[in-house]
Amino acid sequence: MLVPMERRGFLRASLIGGAGLAAAPAVAEAQRRRRSRCVERPDWTEAGPPDGREPRDPTAPSAEERLHVPVLALPERVPLGRAFDLAVRVGLEMHPMDPQHRIGWIDAFVGSERAWVIDLGPHVPYPVARVPMRVLASTEVTVRAWCNEHGVWRTRWRVEVG
Numbered sequence: 555m556l557v558p559m560e561r562r563g564f565l566r567a568s569l570i571g572g573a574g575l576a577a578a579p580a581v582a583e584a585q586r587r588r589r590s591r592c593v594e595r596p597d598w599t600e601a602g603p604p605d606g607r608e609p610r611d612p613t614a615p616s617a618e619e620r621l622h623v624p625v626l627a628l629p630e631r632v633p634l635g636r637a638f639d640l641a642v643r644v645g646l647e648m649h650p651m652d653p654q655h656r657i658g659w660i661d662a663f664v665g666s667e668r669a670w671v672i673d674l675g676p677h678v679p680y681p682v683a684r685v686p687m688r689v690l691a692s693t694e695v696t697v698r699a700w701c702n703e704h705g706v707w708r709t710r711w712r713v714e715v716g
Contacts, residue, residue, distance in 0.1 A: 606698045606708030620646045622707040624660065624697040631714045637688045644681035644699045644707075655703050657681035663696040664689060691715055 609619040627641040644657050651657065653676060660683050661671040672683045681699065692715045698708045 606706040608708060615646065618704060619707075621649050622699065622701055622704055624699045624707060624709040626695070626697055626709055626711050628695065628711065628713065630712075631716060632689065634715050635688060635690060637686050639684055639686050640695065640697075641684045642682070642697050642699075644701075649681050649699075649701070651679055651681060656701070658700045658702055660697065660699045662687075662698075665693045669695075689713055689715060 607622075609615040609623060615623065622645060625643050625646060627639075629638055632638050640662065642660055642662070644660065649657055651674070656676075657674055659671060659673045660681065662669045662685070664687070669687060670685055672685075674681060692713065694710055694712050696708055696710045698706050700706050
């Protein structure tokens with residue numbers, strides 16, 4: 555179950571965290587490394603929303619799969635009710651954002667409930683999102699991304715509360 559964050563906490567996380575990710579990728583990478591139980595890899599299980607493609611062989615993704623699978627950075631375990639950042643980038647290799655080949659939107663589900671949607675306009679240089687969220691029970695997070703040429707791609711990850 556998703557719990558809405560207080561507006562002040564959301565704005566602080568968005569302004570501080572989002573600016574850090576966009577302005578200083580090296581700083582964001584260093585922050586990510588400091589988290590002891592943080593994962594950044596796609597997960598290819600069979601549960602979650604039915605629409606969206608996943609790599610056929612997770613150990614050897616094709617070139618198309620390497621560009622389109624959403625890559626998540628989030629903790630495996632979070633304290634009950636405590637906020638965490640869900641960082642998403644599209645592609646194991648960053649997806650291009652050309653007018654003729656680009657990512658149009660990224661959305662996330664917590665269980666079967668949609669948590670957020672981000673529309674990426676023509677002036678967005680990188681398909682990257684960072685959103686603070688909170689869960690009250692262990693659940694699965696599903697992130698989908700839509701490419702205007704290759705359709706919807708998804709990644710799922712189980713978040714444990716405790």
